[in-house]
Amino acid sequence: MIPLTEHQGKTLLLTGATSGIGEALCAKYAALGWHVIACGRNQEKLTLLASDERVSTLQLDLNDAQQVADSFKSIPDIDLVILNAGSCEYIDDPKHFDGELFARVINTNLISVGYCLQSLLPKIVSGGQLALVGSSASFLPFTRAQAYGASKAGIAYLASSLAIDLKPCNIDVSLIRPGFVKTPLTDKNDFKMPMSISSEQAATYIIHGLNKRQFDIHFPKKFTYILKAIACLPDVLWRWISTRNL
Template structure:
């Protein structure tokens, strides 16, 4: 397995004291080294969970393993073989949150950047398929799967052809999985944040209305998952506005979306 120091800590579902085993739940989290993922990692650790933290940055992962309840896995999720090898020896999982992703904008739609499009789709959508292939058999009955999408799947936005398409794919994927995994007693959640201040969104060159912190986003997500909600969207004031506009004629919401993300 491709883990830090080429070792895998004692499996998180098997604590040293067997009497503690029934009290310890295990989360596998991708994109755990920054932004929302880092906030989720910290929050679940504070709640007493064991966290299997996945990412590509060995320096940031090495900081996480200072906590005894963290197992760090260094893996490039866009590489199927790496994903298969990295996740092959995992214990059973109570919760999987597939959070890793990237955002790049197509600044000139008339001169469409196909390589950028492929890069974003591979990172945000294709890699999720690799993870599902490796991880779904490990989720316990009564467990949960959460896919991190975006409020960009509610309305189309200017310059977001690649990012929005990838997140629209995540939304459909989550809805379909929720149907088919119900018989296996696995609940599925779709997480659709609005604007969240992260190293990724710090690169944005436009206004981000109702932007919240990663810690606030983590609170919304944890509360929604605790309630086993399917559609976890936040902040509600922002996402409900988007959902309301989506019900209006296309001519209006095309105008609205085009204005929202213009440079």
């Protein structure tokens, strides 16, 4: 871990800061001496986060393009942006595909990221970093995850493309792809979550990877390497394995 003194005066803007991985990241970065601009919709949780003098908060709906532009207009230069906010809903009956659910997940997990990038990229300093939170679901298709998986596959492509085009601007891009992490969001899952870790463990993996300026930050490795290996198998095999929920 980078020593505390090297973090003094640095600014992080973090979306999805009021729950799960985002809340853990907020606490850990503040403890490391960063000024954290914590963004979320839950004002009650934001108020609690703001009890730390190193944390300031912004209450906003990232799906509202105008609200995003207005909220981010006056923020200062940023050393690190972590776009972490997201949702997960499953399509239980593919024969009767739920287009509204699909649009809702794509808008929250992907389209809103575009709104954030439009406002925030000009504020990232030379030598700064941008991190997009995707998912290990982008390694391998999973049953019922058509909406969630498609949104996170889009994040993976977006991060890969931005990493190329932002290099001349001296901005490093990271793609964060967690395995199963125990959060209020995943508590609603009705299936087994192998090798799941806590939000605090996930935050530690992320901070370590960002400190090293890694592009692909995936964890826990024993789980994500299994997914990568399965993805190399013939289609008929990985499809069968996917339906078994690993």
